[in-house]
Amino acid sequence: MAEDAEIDEHGAAARPAPQSFAADMPLLRIEGVAKTFGTFRAVDTLSLDIRAGEFFALLGPSGCGKTTLLRMLAGFETPDEGRILLDGKDIAPVLPHERPVNMMFQNYALFPHLSVYDNIAFGLKRAGMARAEIAARVAEMVALVKLEGMEKRKPDQLSGGQRQRVALARSLARRPQVLLLDEPLAALDKKLRESTQAELMELQRRLGTTFIIVTHDQEEAMTMAGRIGVMDAGRLVQVETPRHLYEAPATRWIAEFVGDINLFEGRLTAREHSRLTVTTAGAGALMVSELWPPVTKDVVNVAIRPEKVKLSRRAPAVGEGAAHTINRLDGVITDVNYLGGLTTYKVKLESGAMIRASAANTARLDVDAYLAGQRVVAWFTPDDCLVLEQ
Amino acid sequence: MSARRIFARPARFAAIAPYLWMVLFFLVPFGFVLKISLSQTAIAQPPYTPVFDLAEGWQAFTAALSQLSFENFKLLISDNLYILSYLRSLVVAVTSTLILLLIGYPIAYGMARLPQRWQGVAMTLVIVPFWTSFLIRIYAWINILQHDGLLNKILLTLHIVPAPVVWLSTDSAMYLGIVYSYLPFMILPLYATLAKMDTSLLEAANDLGASPREAFWLVTFPLSLPGVGAGALLCFIPIVGEFVIPDLLAGSDSLMIGQTLWLEFFTNKDWPVASAAAVALLVLLVPPLLLYDRLQRRQLEGGR
């Protein structure tokens, strides 16, 4: 009764055909979309293409606008600028309940007054499916998320992991073209999160549905997604495969946000073929391989991931020729952190700067383990470093 | 856990004084009502003959038991006046509760949909009239509804009615007064359940293909039922025994039970029959009272 004014005049729009085969048209195209709340620009003219069948992750710190973008895709927010095309059609006028897109909510948003069965059947009933068909589909979904025998339970009689599965089954039941997942694993503990990640990937592969997941956990994004879009302050800063994102981050911010990294600021002093020499205050002259596109600035950062930094007691033997040139830094170990699978070290260089290194613990007994206070040589090849201009 | 136990002892100690107070001034008086409802009417002051005297002890008590008189209750059942006023009380209470629900729900819903900082303001605005005197608010309506009152004047100037309408001493005036007085009691529990409802549930319903109207009936309304129950009981129970509003606004041809009780007591000075009417009214209210008590306790003690 209180909702009269919200009733739309559209009626139930027919579902768009599954997916067009237009050659280079992506399933979902986001074109210059922006959204402002008051004076806060949550999403700032953002464009992105997502192909059918992709597992795409939107990664970013909290408040970067990733959830707002997701909510615009679901239809809960309307973009102030730009267009969102699904299958080539602008979905701005399509109300959330008529979009072939479903969302799995961060807190699951299970209806507390309905059983597992009725929660999963909710969307199917709205679609006007026949009773027998609904029963079949619910059974299929319950089997898919391995919740057989739980159909009659209410959400408050389920564990956190089971609730997560119900939410997943409910959002998949309508066979959406795109499934949006808002921090789907945030409420689970670490062990459960890992096994659920694997199950989600397996499910996505089996169904072929396009998944768009929002997360602030880079490990989660790297594990599951085929491509990751990194967001900061309402903008997409890089869209890449997990490997590329980690090994070739576009900016210093991304390098630091995704994983751990050592950074040395310096000046470009020489360029020989594709070999650059950067003179840094912290680590002296470092040799770096140049990637595409070429470096244009003078003041740059040399970035090196800790696991690419090797430690040894003596300087490694160096072969003849430029190809085998390596960067060698002398220092003293100040910190050793044993983490089980790997050990991290902090090495204080002669300049006073610190460099972090990590090594896998490949042997159970390591009589030769490095100790704090020990003098070591930290070394890495030019191919292991990156030059970051911003 | 054990810190709580350490706290519990002095807390229970604190409860002794209010406990004794409530036993003396709430529980014991009901004993008197019961006792006097079983007594005979007398002309003397106080207008009843005590069936037994506390001072005479147990013997007198057993002796008194044999003289207990159910005459007053027989009168209640046999006299149409009483049966009719019980029925009228129930009809008035049910009707008013339904009207209150119909009016109160959209208001509470609107409040719950306001931006957070306006919700507090709206809540205060709903509560404030509840603070201003109930009698004054009824009186304010008499001002408006009387023969040459504001309502008739407006209706006459707009040529909606040809002659002044009699509003006072009608059931419509009484319903208006009841709805007006009890509206905050209906709105507040409704608002409380609607405001704490997780809005992502509505979005989920919408996402799964429910139109806003369907989402309301399938999600919001079922989940607000505890609030509906609390609001309805909070209004229904006192309305059944309402006295001032029907006395001032309704006509005198049919009375509610509260009025009958008042009449027996103050006009006819028949205390035993008035007491019997009170006992009967209380019995009538026991089921909704128990239900209300359960809801209250669940809300106050369980809702953490």
Next chain:
Amino acid sequence: MASRVVRITRFNMTSLALGLAFLYLPIVILVIYSFNASRLVTVWGGWSLRWYHEFFNDRAMLEAAWMSLRVAAVSATLATLLGTLAAVGLARGERFRGRALFSGMLYSPLVIPEVISGLSLLLLFVALNAERGFWTVTIAHTTLTMCFVTVVVQSRLTSLDRSLEEAAMDLGCDPVRAFLLVTLPLILPAIAAGWMLAFTLSLDDVVIASFTTGPGSATLPIRIYSEVRLGVKPEINAICTLVIALIAVVIVVASFASKLSSSQGESAAPL
């Protein structure tokens, strides 16, 4: 957030506005008419303080008003004391024998028809052979209003973070001191709200006062009630306006005080 799904619609807005207008309009009209110079209640004769003047020369009314104020002040104070103690017992006493009876006795007066409460208390006073007047009305009002105080204070106590008390005890307070130093300052706004509620409820009551008062000591609502039964009188408009003004002052002062004393943003709204 201005979500597309959960948003305020024109229908929501209208029902809210109409609802509030319905609640306030009659009171506003009453206040305006209290300044009417005309004897006929509905004929506007210009602004005047005539009816206020009349009230201040009406000895009987003034006496009733004074009686009501005294009853309200004393019973509200007693009720706040007893109601707070009861709330502490319920919210912090865990399980104890007679708890169900205790909470039952405290919750039922909130809804039990006033005719029943009034009648039962009168029968008690008659049995005790108490002289009816100021004290009987005060006791009756204390009994009714302490239940409201209990509800207000108890809900505040229940929502209070219990680890605050535990921290106080951890830092060397015994339970009583932890309550006085930590809990009490935090629930003070609720206690103030409870007092105000008790005061206004007492100032408002006709039915219970009619039963429990004696000859010659009528309260203001009893007087107003008997006048109103005879018809509308402009003087009543003036008295009602004064009562509303008094209550408004009490609310404003108390809410200001509670805002000052509570560092948290939580409002001490009753019920």
